Amino acid sequence: MLDLRIKNDFPIFKNNPDLVYLDSGATSLKPRCVIDAVVNFYSCYTANIHRGDYDNSFIASKEYDDTRKLVCKLLNNDDPDEIIFTSGTTASINNLAYSYGLNILNKGDVILTTLSEHASDILPWFKVKEKTEAIIKYIPLNNDGTFNIDNFKKVLNEGNVKIVALPLISNVLGYINPIKEISKVAHEKGAIICVDGAQGVPHIKVDVKDLDIDFLSFSAHKMLGPSGVGVLYGKKELLDKMDPLFMGGGANARFNKEGEIILKEIPTRFEAGTPNIEGVIGFKKALEYLLEIGMDNIEKHEKELGRYIVERLSSLPNIEIYNPKTDCSIVSFNVKGIFAQDVGSYLNSFNIAVRTGNHCAKMLHNIIGASETVRVSAYLYNDKEDIDKLYNALKDITLEKCIGAII
Amino acid sequence: MFSDDIKRTILLEHYQNPHNKGLVEDDRYHLVHNASDSCIDDIKVQMLIEDGIIKDVRFDGVGCTICFASTSIISDLIKGKSKEEALHIIGEYFNMIDEKEYDEDLLEEANAFNTLSKQANRIKCGTIGIKAMKELIDNYDK
Numbered sequence: 001m002l003d004l005r006i007k008n009d010f011p012i013f014k015n016n017p018d019l020v021y022l023d024s025g026a027t028s029l030k031p032r033c034v035i036d037a038v039v040n041f042y043s044c045y046t047a048n049i050h051r052g053d054y055d056n057s058f059i060a061s062k063e064y065d066d067t068r069k070l071v072c073k074l075l076n077n078d079d080p081d082e083i084i085f086t087s088g089t090t091a092s093i094n095n096l097a098y099s100y101g102l103n104i105l106n107k108g109d110v111i112l113t114t115l116s117e118h119a120s121d122i123l124p125w126f127k128v129k130e131k132t133e134a135i136i137k138y139i140p141l142n143n144d145g146t147f148n149i150d151n152f153k154k155v156l157n158e159g160n161v162k163i164v165a166l167p168l169i170s171n172v173l174g175y176i177n178p179i180k181e182i183s184k185v186a187h188e189k190g191a192i193i194c195v196d197g198a199q200g201v202p203h204i205k206v207d208v209k210d211l212d213i214d215f216l217s218f219s220a221h222k223m224l225g226p227s228g229v230g231v232l233y234g235k236k237e238l239l240d241k242m243d244p245l246f247m248g249g250g251a252n253a254r255f256n257k258e259g260e261i262i263l264k265e266i267p268t269r270f271e272a273g274t275p276n277i278e279g280v281i282g283f284k285k286a287l288e289y290l291l292e293i294g295m296d297n298i299e300k301h302e303k304e305l306g307r308y309i310v311e312r313l314s315s316l317p318n319i320e321i322y323n324p325k326t327d328c329s330i331v332s333f334n335v336k337g338i339f340a341q342d343v344g345s346y347l348n349s350f351n352i353a354v355r356t357g358n359h360c361a362k363m364l365h366n367i368i369g370a371s372e373t374v375r376v377s378a379y380l381y382n383d384k385e386d387i388d389k390l391y392n393a394l395k396d397i398t399l400e401k402c403i404g405a406i407i
Numbered sequence: 408m409f410s411d412d413i414k415r416t417i418l419l420e421h422y423q424n425p426h427n428k429g430l431v432e433d434d435r436y437h438l439v440h441n442a443s444d445s446c447i448d449d450i451k452v453q454m455l456i457e458d459g460i461i462k463d464v465r466f467d468g469v470g471c472t473i474c475f476a477s478t479s480i481i482s483d484l485i486k487g488k489s490k491e492e493a494l495h496i497i498g499e500y501f502n503m504i505d506e507k508e509y510d511e512d513l514l515e516e517a518n519a520f521n522t523l524s525k526q527a528n529r530i531k532c533g534t535i536g537i538k539a540m541k542e543l544i545d546n547y548d549k
Binding site for chain 1: 411414415418419422423469470471472473519520522523526528529532
């Protein structure tokens, strides 16, 4: 387990000493260094990037661009030009779907995905499907929601598969998909693999070279950084084939009244308009913080916490866990006879923050047989004491107490 | 007003044994389907109005305690009332939820929701079925 003193780095715990935050799958808390970096940009060197001939603009530009190098370090990538900043995972995937999918897909081409997908990793592809008359097919999952590589191979052989869109870690079930194997098989068939890393990149070590990922999308806010910043990683040869979704200032080198545009090089051609500068600068600090602790250690910590959550909750007879084999610290469950949201309100009365509902994975009920669940998701600042508090609250839960917590 | 104990009992009773639950197959009934965009509450409400009187209200679907109990209680309250009286009761219920002045006597058991306004994320649960009823009354003759 990681050092318990990590909590001291997060001012929110100073201001909410009783908070048990188990909703990091929704967004993560922020360490002091990230908050300070954002404030510092505003207080000390506010300037736009890449265009001012003065010191503050140079500093801001350098901080902004250096963040790409740190993202590379995180992903074991060597080319910062392959890192595009967006406003978040959703923007990254939309960018990808419209700028790449729309360009390369033809009528009858297949996009492969699964029923456990988050809305942000499926709705953009629905839209592209509509415009290109491509087909979306679902890879049948195992009964417990885990990935089945044989099913994947079978579906892959059935049509002209161009794109495989999958999460690194499912946001409801917490399973790590075998991306390395999946990308190998996909590449043999000439398909590319687009990985939704929103729940994965913050929690496990990701090596884009080793996994041979073509595109990877993720958000800063789920990994200690500010909201409104995301990353789209793409292999250079694929980024070259993309038509930027947004046109505007900062992305072009020249244009004239005839409408001829010369775009800047990658990645700036994909970052039209003034980006979330302070957000990216804050993200840099988040990356430094995570890398200092080490993604290996974070992964280990969360695996252990996940096992502890399952162990504690499965000892309660009134609780049904949907993913007892979780690979990380995401655990989804229901209390028998009590509606998930009522459980959420009850836990709130103990200052325990969880997420209830369908978690944007609206097709998943076909697999787990429940339309809504309570989801706990931990991060590096959580410890076993947090889980014990969750356990103690759930130990005594009754419908009557849940109602009492609401009225 | 009600003590917390009584409020709990009222809500528990209406959640576990909701009144007017179960839809009917009858063409005379009008139907509204209301689904929350932020949670799982998803209910259908049916209504039969004859000669300006709410003859019957039925509902069914998936919902939490607050959703089912509020729909059950208000359906009881407006049954047998004229459209105007029913709309007035519903209006007073929304006044309570919005923390405005309202007529406690008129709302009877629905007073159990007098602190729902403090639970911002549950207000939708406590209004989704009632909004369907208002819609049904408003549009009945259209």
